[in-house]
Amino acid sequence: MRRFIISIIFIFFFSKAHTQDYLGFGYNGVLHEDTLHIGDSIHFSFWIVNQGVNSFNDSIFINCSTYDNNGGLILSMPIGSVYNISDSILSNDSIYITITSLVSLQSFSLGDNIVVIWPASVSPANVDTSITSVHILGSSNDINELNISQPLIFPNPVSQNLYIENIEGIYSIHITTLLGEVLINKNNLNTNFFKIDVSSLSPGSYFLNLRNGKGEFVVRKIIVN
Structure with a gap:
């Protein structure tokens, strides 16, 4: 693992000498939870600092790679939106x-x-690299589904308004990509009926996650057309 981390840092510093543009992280680096369960949300927060000598006028993307404890790559993809x-x-x-x-x-x-x-x-720009760790508990078989009647979700496929009924006791609803990026998030719900406008989503498949205050949840696949 040490050799894996040193390799990343070496590549970063080697490339730094080739351009004056340099995007770094703020003093606290990248912050997020240190222990989570499968099905939880992980919240990243950080400052991107222009540490170069000139103004930075380009769009910024955020890339994320996750590795297991042996240094094996699990997933690498952009996260969040396009910034600046x-x-x-x-x-x-x-x-x-x-x-x-x-x-x-x-x-x-x-x-x-x-x-x-x-x-x-x-x-081209030199960039800082954040390396942190998170401990993941549980598996999809360890998490209890909601001990309530099954929700009614319609229409599916959907083009604009998605209706969800029979959700008494639901605390939050969020829609994610198939890779887990949260696109729509609704919290502090206290209703048996809810409507979500999904017209802003690109056509494709998504996960609808319904969760109660005990951490129990139901996940359903929806299609936006």
Whole structure:
């Protein structure tokens, strides 16, 4: 594992000398929970700082790779949105970013995980690299489904409004990509009926996650057309 981390750091510092543009993380680095269960949400928060000598005028993407305790790659993909689309980041200025993703067995392994996060842009730029760890508990077989009547979800496929009935006791509803990125998140619910506008989502398949206050949940696949 030490050789794996040193290799990442070596590649980062080797590339740093080739350009004046440099995107780094703030003083606290990347913050997130240290222990989670499969089915939980992981919340990343951090500052991106322009540590170069010039203003940074390009869009910023956030990449994330997860590795198991032996250094084996689990998943590598962009997370969050595209940032700094219209504004410049002056030298030594920063932007604050928060990203929420669903913890699944597609993106994490049970036990200790290494999380590597780094910013990227279309134009060449040196970037900082965050290396943190998170411990994942439980499995899909360990998590209880809601001990209530099954929810009624319609229409499915859906193009605009998705209706969910028979959800008494539900605390939160969120819609994620198949890789676990949270796109729509509704919390503090106290109703037996809910409507979600999904017209902003691109056509494709998504997961609908219904959770109660005890951490029990139901996941259903929906199709947006």
